[in-house]
Amino acid sequence: MDPSRPTARTSKPPLEGPGSREKILDVAEALFARRGFAGVGLREVADQVGLGKSSLFHHFRNKVQLYLEVLLRVLGRIDERMRPALAAPGPPIERLDRGLDALIDALAEHPASARLLLRGLVEDEAFPADLGPEGDTVERRIAELLGGIQGLLREGIEQGAFRRVSIPHTMQTLIGATVYHFASGEFGEDLLGGPLLSADEVRRRKDEVRALLHHGLAA
């Protein structure tokens, strides 16, 4: 990809495959999802990665930045799936169906995603006030994802395909039906009486959301 990179290396084989950085993000993602920002100590992260605590600071400026990078990676994975689904041609209702299917697939693929996202949405005050540049990037990413759905809702209403619902309230209902559901973990599994992420239950959740749209939204 990068033509300036020399073909033969001089020293220090860069350890192709997951470097420390990715491994740290993997571990941190799982831990932050389970216990939140304040509930995770960098020592635990380092131990699970197999590094000393101090080595983490070589890869990330501080704990907040690590958390935000984890969040950004999650948002990236979701965006990767949702964007093409929303953009594909077709009437609004179909694009919405496909977009939410893509969202659900993304949430189901990485079990930590929904929890991190829910925390990101709900936990305003869990961090030191200023988040630096990464914080803005996270907010922008979220706004983009929301914008895609909101635009479709607006479009469908304008075309007369949807009822004149409140767009913000519909957004909240959809977020609840998707992000909350897959973030509900053990509680959700108790309710369902089985795993949340089995192929069956993921399909049932898609059906539930689809029914929500078709019964509640279609004109």
Added chain:
Amino acid sequence: MDPSRPTARTSKPPLEGPGSREKILDVAEALFARRGFAGVGLREVADQVGLGKSSLFHHFRNKVQLYLEVLLRVLGRIDERMRPALAAPGPPIERLDRGLDALIDALAEHPASARLLLRGLVEDEAFPADLGPEGDTVERRIAELLGGIQGLLREGIEQGAFRRVSIPHTMQTLIGATVYHFASGEFGEDLLGGPLLSADEVRRRKDEVRALLHHGLAA
């Protein structure tokens, strides 16, 4: 209530009105809602109450018990409102409407409730594993609240008034539409473009949930 208690006290006027215990619960409720269990230090609680850190331990065995008592009070307030609404006579769909209205009123009345509840549902692993007797009480309380709704859903389906929806998935959708919505804080307010708890927006949320039931559930 307790006949063994003497009618006239010997000393130490018991400071009728909100004693320290209630004040601690109030402060802790607000803080835990904002930053979660691990994100709150007992020092901050004590400072805001106007006590020394150590004095908290005179009222609560430890931090976990304080958290659970906060949660129990929240659950009690919700139960207080929902139980009579669900029990009142009428066809299932009306009782469901009234029950969810009562839930929304309860969530809107104390802004911390929804967040604490959402955390309670979603944050399994945020605490030391064993929660003692209060933990069981919390779980039982939640199960009771859920049971009321689930029972109504089942009843409505049996009577042919509701479509044959998946009860657990419908529960998840309803929890998302109520608890998640009122827990969404600043994010939700950005989405709505105004306060989440204004009389107007609370009413709109009730309408949204009602529409969810009537379009998605009614046969």
Added chain:
DNA sequence: GTCTATACTACGATAGAC
């Protein structure tokens, strides 16, 4: 019932050797 004092552990973060 609240206080001061204290024990012990963990935290995030930095410095500097290798």
Added chain:
DNA sequence: GTCTATCGTAGTATAGAC
């Protein structure tokens, strides 16, 4: 790029005076 050592702070919790 990882390590050891260390800094300063704050965490939960206990003991005991008042």
